[in-house]
Amino acid sequence: MSSDLNFVEYILDQINQAGQVSFKKMFGEYAIYCDEKVVALVCDNQLFIKPTAIGRSMIDSVVEAPPYPGAKPYLQIGEQLDDKHWMSNLIRLTASELPAPKPKKSKLKKAKI
DSSP states (O other): OOOOHHHHHHHHHHTTTSSSEEEEEETTEEEEEETTEEEEEEETTEEEEOOOHHHHHHOSSOOEEOSSTTOOOEEEEOGGGGOHHHHHHHHHHHHHHSOOOOOOOOOOOOOOO
């Protein structure tokens, strides 16, 4: 089951104070970005945050679950989703712990002469 765009837009509204936030549709689901880093996934209208030490410390009762079959466990967010300040803080701190994205390789090929 794929996620609703309305739910993804709600998530972005909840975390808009975290930094530069955006999303990309991927295989019927969505990746959530903060400052160009993938910080979360939205799958089946549920939010899954990349696991970090700071994220675990912020969540009272940590629930870990894979966002899709075969995936590593992420931090699943439930009731706290409605707390805009807490969500923005969680996303901002999670992004700060994640490495910068690797530069994309150039798709231009040199012409053979």
